[in-house]
Amino acid sequence: MAGLTLLDDRQEAVTAQDLVSAILARAADTKRLVVAIAGPPGAGKSTVSATLCAAINARDPDAAVVVPMDGFHLDNAILDARDMRKRKGSPPTFDCAGFEVMLRRLREGGEDIVIPLFDRKLDLARAGADIVKADQRILLVEGNYLLLDQAPWNRLEPLFDMTVFLQVDRLELENRLVQRWLGFGYNVGSAQARALSNDMPNADLVLEHSRPADFILKN
Template sequence: MLITVEDLVAELMARAAKTSRLIVAIAGAPGAGKSTVSAALCQAINTRDPGAAIVVPMDGFHLDNAILDAMNLRKRKGSPPTFDCAGFEVLLRRLRDIGNDVVIPLFDRKLDLARAGADIVRAGQRILLVEGNYLLLDQSPWDRLASLFDVTVFLDVDRLELENRLVQRWLAFGHNVGSAQQRALANDLPNAELVLEESRPADFTIRN
């Protein structure tokens, strides 16, 4: 079902009113705008109900570069095997328990590493906006996450626009045009195509 961000805010708040905690998956290809949309949703919800929502990024479960080097996967960083999916699953199951605060990791793009203990999901926060590339991926082990989400959202972006955004992302990190295009084509776009082709249908779709 196509929906706007504004209408999704109302939908999520209505659903959250009927349960103690609502866990929302916000998925999409690299460059689809997951972080931006999640932040906008969180701000809009907290404007109406202060402190109710928080963003929980999947990116906190990136494997460290030293591990990726040992696995010869550094060039594929951001692909499914370069995440600790099992650890992420454990976190989602912990977040089902509303009785306790839960410490979560976050990914620091400037440092290019995950920081443990970087944020806290408080017991009173009722709407958790979980965002990441592979939340709806219909492949093992990612398909084990399906039952842990109450609502699923997919961000739909034109492939050419995705490519432009991904190249611009690397340019912003100081790469020249050739290097930025190479990085996007060699890793980011294959990851994007995997998400687009192998993700389960979502409850709601946002054209971003």
């Protein structure tokens, strides 16, 4: 995995394994550690989160679990009724309040908690798709808007114990997002239109209006 930069006065560079060690060290001092992994669309949040989760669990079996924000996408029927389907993935197309409630439940812990997941192939959120077990003490929460400094997303700030931001060159983001839509069967023109009309405005919002993170991952 790419190197990481710790945001402190020394701007100390750390590796992915250093980050895993830092998470495990922090987790040793608390009943449950909630780590935000944020970044723009196409930054690789899902891949990085899964990689970190596997590395943590290799050292502390079944301690970590990934909790995606995308399970709180509004259904397409609601977006159609609000004439917002073309902006799917933008902040207003998520149930931020429901996501906040889930995070508060997860922080409290003490019981298994059922969470939703987003199915990209079906293009919908599936309720009850996964379970965060009571004894899983490291939650890697991943999503675009976790560090957004705008309401209502800024209410999430106190719910995270550590924060990581994935940094990717803007042109590379655009290329990745076009490739994503090509992978879903769009032709080149449609893939470019989809990326430029919706994904990149969302990416620019994240890049320009996210709070500083504890760690920057140049992915």
